[in-house]
Amino acid sequence: MQRGQQWLTELLKLMGMKAAVKVTKIEQEPEGTVCCWLTIDETDLTPEQISILIGNQGETIDSIQYLANALLHIGATTEKSGYFMIDVQNYRGQRQAELLALAETVAREVRETGQEVEMKPLSSVERRQIHSILSQCTDLATESRGNEPNRRLVVRPR
Numbered sequence: 506m507q508r509g510q511q512w513l514t515e516l517l518k519l520m521g522m523k524a525a526v527k528v529t530k531i532e533q534e535p536e537g538t539v540c541c542w543l544t545i546d547e548t549d550l551t552p553e554q555i556s557i558l559i560g561n562q563g564e565t566i567d568s569i570q571y572l573a574n575a576l577l578h579i580g581a582t583t584e585k586s587g588y589f590m591i592d593v594q595n596y597r598g599q600r601q602a603e604l605l606a607l608a609e610t611v612a613r614e615v616r617e618t619g620q621e622v623e624m625k626p627l628s629s630v631e632r633r634q635i636h637s638i639l640s641q642c643t644d645l646a647t648e649s650r651g652n653e654p655n656r657r658l659v660v661r662p663r
Contacts, residue, residue, distance in 0.1 A: 506531065506541045508577055509589045513543050516569065532567050543573070545633060547594050563600060568627045573632030600630075604631055607637040611660050612645055621661035623650070632658045636659050 506528050513526045525546040532540040542595065547555050555606050570591040577589065590597060611622050635658050636647050646663045651654055 509543050509573055510539060512573060513545070513569075513591065516572075517545065522550060522558070524548075524550050542590045542592060545593040546592070550593075555594055556631050559596050563628065563631075566593065566596060567630050571632065581637060581642055582611050585616065594619075600631070601634065603637055604634050605638060612639060613643060615645060615660050615662060619662055624658045624660070626651075626657055629653075629656075632656070642649060 510526050510528055517526070525548075527544050527546060529542045529544040531542070544648075550558075556663060557565065558569070560568070561608050570589060573589045592598070607624070611624060615622050624635070629657075632649055632654065636649075639645055639647050639660060645663055646661055648659050650659055651657050
């Protein structure tokens with residue numbers, strides 16, 4: 506957890522942004538995986554810097570998160586592995602609420618029509634979140650189709 510915090514603090518420094526990084530929560534997932542949330546304190550950041558960190562539709566923060574997870578797991582054993590979620594200005598929380606609403610809307614449409622629904626392209630992080638949300642629905646199945654950057658999540662009746 507400290508390695509992630511130190512790595513992100515150094516990255517921000519290299520980007521010319523002076524901001525503290527806090528470990529805000531550590532979650533133990535059912536399969537034993539640990540998720541560590543690293544939150545960038547936006548107190549000393551300008552709105553422009555926050556916008557840069559989040560990027561267009563979360564692309565930058567997703568990329569930073571991907572790099573953190575890839576670089577910090579080099580040489581790690583499977584039993585030690587977990588992953589980092591990186592957040593600033595509660596972007597992840599707000600986006601999670603949007604994705605939950607989107608998943609509910611798509612699930613309702615699939616149930617009403619009995620037809621599969623292909624969603625708009627989402628990042629791999631967001632597709633994984635929708636897969637996870639809908640995995641609780643025993644009457645629905647999800648799969649990803651296509652290639653990046655146009656990979657799409659498909660929801661269909663099981």
